[in-house]
Amino acid sequence: MKKKLKLLLFGIALLTICASYVPIKPKSNYLYRFQNPALTIEQRVNDLVSRLTLQEKVAQMLNSAPAVERLGIPAYNWWNESLHGIARTPFKVTVYPQAIGMAATFDVNSLHQMAEYTADEGRAIYNESIKKNQRGIYLGLTYWTPNINIFRDPRWGRGQETYGEDPFLTASMGKAFVTGLQGTDPVYLKAAACAKHYAVHSGPEPLRHEFNIDVNDYDLWDTYLPAFRELVVNAKVAGVMCAYNAFRGQPCCGSDILLTDILRNQWKFTGYMTSDCGAIDDFYQKHKTHTDAEKASVDAVLHGTDVECGNVSYLSLYKAVQDHLITEQQIDVSLKRLFTIRFRLGLFDPIGSNKYDKITTAALEAPEHKAHALKMARQSIVLLKNQNNTLPLSKILKKIAVIGPNADNANSVLGNYNGFPSEISTPYKAIKAKLSNNADVFCDQAINYTSASYTRNIDLGEVGRVDGHKGFKAEYYQNGDLSGTPAATRIESAINYIWREGTFVTGNVSQKNFSASWTTNYTAPSTDEITFELSGNKPYKLVIDGQERTLSGEPDGMGVKSYVLSTVQGKTYHIKLEYRQTEGRATFNFKAGVAIKADLNVIAQRVKDADAIVFVGGISPQLEGEEMRVNYEGFSGGDRTSIQLPKVQTDLLKALKQTGKPVIFVIMTGSAIAIPWEAENTSAILNAWYGGQSGGTAIADVLFGDYNPAGRLPVTFYKSDDDLSKFDDYSMNNRTYRYFTDKPLYGFGYGLSYTTFKYSQLTLPSAVDGNKAVPVTFKVTNNGSRDGEEVVELYVSHPNSPMKTAIRALKGFKRIYLKAGESRSLTFNLSPQDLSITSKDGITKELPGKIMVSVGGSQPDTQTRLTQKTIERSFTIKS
Template sequence: MIKYALVVLILLSGFNCTHKSEVRDGDREEVFRHRADSIMALMTLDEKIGQLNLPAAGDITTGQASNSNVAEKIKNGQVGGLFNLKSAEKIREVQRLAVEESRLGIPLLFGMDVIHGYETIFPIPLGLSSSWDMDLIKETARIAANEASADGISWTFSPMTDISRDPRWGRVSEGNGEDPYLASQIAKAMVEGYQGNDLSLENTIMACVKHFALYGAGEAGRDYNTVDMSKIRMYNEYFPPYKAAIDAGVGTVMTAFNEVDGIPASANRWLMTQVLREDWGFDGFVVTDYTAIEEMIDHGIGDLDHVSALALKAGVDMDMVSEGFLTTLKSALQQGKISEKDIDDACRRILIAKLKLGLFEDPYRYADPERAKKEVFSDDNRKRAREIASQTFVLLKNDNGTLPLKKGSKIALVGPMADNAENMSGTWSVAGNFGESISLRKGLENALGDGALISYAKGSNVVVDSLLESRVSIFGKPTYRDPRSEQILIEEALVAAKDADVIIAAVGESAEMSGESSSLTTIELPENQRNLLKALHKTGKPVIVVLFTGRPIGLGWEKENIPAILNVWFAGSEAGDAIADALFGEVNPSGKLTMTFPQNVGQIPLYYNHKNTGRPLAEGKWFEKFRSNYLDVTNEPLYPFGFGLSYTSFQYGEMEFNKVELKGDDKLLVKIPVTNIGQYSGQEVVQLYIRDKVASVTRPVKELKGFQKIQLEIGQTKLVEFEITVKHLKFYDYDLNYVWESGDFEIMIGGDSQQVKSKTISWKN
């Protein structure tokens, strides 16, 4: 082994150019390719195939399968990377097996689901997206990369950029909502935050955009389910965030579980090679999701030998957990199902990723116990997590200035999420220290100090059904179910509320009621929690709902009857302190929804950028026979995309245009004055929408094309300006050409997707 390891080191020392500044990008890529080829010249066929194998290991496992004898496989050169192994010490020891006890000493990649923070947990991605603040979102990825890299992780399976319009699907909590433009901006910010400008730096990690493609459009909102849509819809509505990540230089791509055009994504050559590599120019490597290759057997396209060959030929480079590549590719090569070039191409791409990360120069660079002690879950990181979390809360209702609260108020705190630190981090927070999170109860006590006037009662369980509740607490985040009856719990809450000035009800979901494999057929607030709220409402005291959720929830009764609703998502490690900051007015809520809240599950899918029918309901109408509407409820959402209140009020003036008739490459400048007319300073997200009124294919009624988050002091006015060019008008036509067409365009600006100022302009080629 020593002989061959030295040969590899000699090959690598010939041209040391890991930093971008040392050589032009094109030359740099050629050097990496040359290095990878030099290493491959020393490798056996088995060792090349071994680089394509990604088994699970360590403290945290998910999915259906597990791998055995991982250590022996590493020594035999049969492993290219491991994932979900935590701690610098453990990773250093496993890396030692690869670089000191395998024949060639090729280092391993170490990956982890660092989705919204490492040990310092930030709000769930759906919550982060509600900040509409790209610098803030980028910072969360940067902090996560810094922590994870110190603890040995060099690769994260993030960002998830799947567009979804169905809140029944639990994984909406991991995404950025329903809009392709906003999700694209977030994808770019996350990739830049994780990877920085130089992957060889010790505090950057390689990102992985997922799930390619269309995973968020599963039928019936059921996880892993069939997806079927037209290509024109793929390109215009679902592909943009993935492409934005590719354009930002993301290092890896993860395949989706679902099929695309009848072929599972992991075997879809059109998707993985033509679109991803040939059309979009992606030059990193493709990894499957957990057991995705093996799962293609159940999809019905062949046995493990066959689907493994299909995946490699499609353009998949690394097999997560299935071990189909490891156990079948040699035989497939002998049978002529694949070529050695197919194996070489995949192996080369993985080796290049390791070279870019600097792992051949220092295999242990991402596992520094001393650095980890200083930087992981540090006081500074926790402080930023608290500040960032407070920017993601969405104030859904605030009648008569119920919020913010005065600190001298007597508070009754009730609800199943009021005193549950473990659930504050939400789903997919696999590396978090759940017990160290700040509960809402603790946050209120911290804010009020020794004079805190808080009475507490749980008031209800998360759900009535104990079996259902057991299914949503399988990842170490207990719900602390109370065995007493619903009525006894409510009566206890009423006792706690008896002498209170105000009631804070912490209700909604527990952390794992959303996330992977957490689909629901109803999105209403659980009945027992609503019964608690009804009992509290009858006291006549003001009730403030603090809503914990990973998806849009049906809140029809609450909207009608509860004076104040603050949606806090799952806010992360510092949730309780951040929520208290918002409740007491230390922070003015500024979040805006990135996913429409329907009135009920029957409206799903419901999203703002829909298309018109030939029989649209007239504006302002509740119902009209032989029009596109319902008999029982209006077409309107409960809360629209882009919606979010503030403790202050913002007034939009009239739009000003530099011209209303444009040609070709002209630029349209639109200005609008926005004034803070309330009694608090605050932030507002000013949103720009455009409608292409006549086109060769039908276009949405409006599309987000820009936004700015501004700070306004009391009485202050800012003139917000948007520059619009023909790139904002482009779309994929019937033949999938990316074009813009002459015509009339409606320009809309406002504080959400419904409340907008509007004017039509003409733009000709």
């Protein structure tokens, strides 16, 4: 979401956001008809909207909708996130693998279960928050997830939030998420999902606010729209978010084609539409299609954009009615859609009216949720290479080296749009826990992602001491000047906070007006130059040994400021941090480290006596993501300028290879990385994505054979940048496995196992009439020596089509478990839609002719790389 948003812009709309909620009265004594649950939702919505003034209606169309105290309508914030677990909440929650990792599981059942658990935690947060009358951002039940944009180009930094490059996989996983999150109750939504960003949107990030995209109708309907159609028409998603960019000259949030014609008229969508955050301002500030906020807001609403996120252009709708640019009745259309969702969530019914009201904070990080996070992390890991059965490793190794920038980096496993769990597993910690106490597990960051220079972090939460405890002594005051007696005192292990508006900092200390201090004592183990880094959006201080230190850095206080302290070995330093907060959102972060310049040959010499070397590298959500302030070699603005693995990592791997010891490369990434040297020269390669809170444990389980990997790539791994088209070209020509005509390094759907599988007895009719489903039956056998899972993939191609079609397209997949020697017969039923072709006009047609069906553990052209074999048969659709 747009990082520059200023809460000041919300001032007018938020004046009453903290107003007391007037409880709904008992059934026998309702003041208003809309409070009566016995009426239909439509009746209740109509009654409520009829009682609002125009000013009140307009305010309800902001994401931060204020309370209407006179009617007992509580405040509500539509902006909430749950990409891979509830995100950005002040509560501790379960964090699952990043979306791209969940896509790599190729398991709709696991994703559906994850979404159910996420909705449980979301309900627990909402239920607990309204008890305290906390109704701010990230505490509601309308989640702006899933991101079902097609990951057409691996350079896009937000591709990690998607389910990959394939429309069928994206649609299947997206549907599983929506149905799991929204629940099956005939009356109430457990939570409301939102399909985003509708519809032709996938970078570049620096251009997204002004970029005008045009694609032909074939690509629009063949690639960019199928997943949205599936979620709207079949999954009945509650909401849709329109994108920042323009489509064919109109901003997506005011598009005749996307919103009016397709979404509302063709697909009959009746849910609510929200803008991306700040997108309405882009109409007149970036796209220049409108002259001011008033005209932009009118156009967006008339196209069906019901909520404005982030800014307050919609407040101009009051004047727009007076200026006869829009009628109050047209505004009512949006109001009714919005309140319908809130009623379906049960937000206007007496507490206890629906079963979801009973979900308590016991659901947060529930044992079954944490177990499922580990399951999905294991399922997501893709084994790309295993030369001479290097893996699994023996658990009786005497020494193992775990090195690299992601070896012990808790930030990388969490991805972006994430929550924060109570515990995070990193590869180093998990490997150390896996082996006996006699094993020597050596860990070293060794390098940064893009440079041999890096900062070795000093974990003051671990090495600092105060009052006989590890960590920091935190003292919180319910005032802005650290005066009086602390309202709350506790020991903390880290200082990394975002306190949202309308929440509590800790206990009963309100975020609205507080101050805090953290103290610890650090005894220097060596003589070093330590850099302390602080960042926050309110005043803060660093005090060392009773003296405030002058910080260097950005003068506006929004960026990182630092102070360098020269320490002497054995000396103890008293460190104190102070923070003062009066209003608005509060953020404060603190870390310490020592600058290091690595010598790659020295690193290699240090680990040459190890039995195995595990290099945990790749990239990080600190480098790729949404509209970021990042400008390292190969990265820009959240995107990548190159898909090559950063050179310093390849150089270190070359040095490690010279030791003669097995080198296992574990990649953390949210996107495809070009690793041609590594593919030829390392002993084994695991792609572990950003694995969530249990990512490290899952990696260790696969490395040592406690779990047999079966993840599959949801994106193509190209050989080099030369394989890519222009980033800002949205044509699908030579993009993704469906249209890429060269040979990739690792193809979509690729993934190895510690066992082998055989496919046989593929049967299907030789000819069928059009408009009929085609059964495809076959047998899968685990003919290896280990139990394991297999992802069965079915592809369809039209080799003699007179019209443009994909080289091949995924049309079925299923993850199954087979014991060694076990066989299972499976049947896929290909629908007429699965066998259809998209015309150049975007019309789906089922044409007579030959169709090739392939089933196996990969695409048919990659079978020489795999132990899994694919088999093919063709049939004919009769005219």
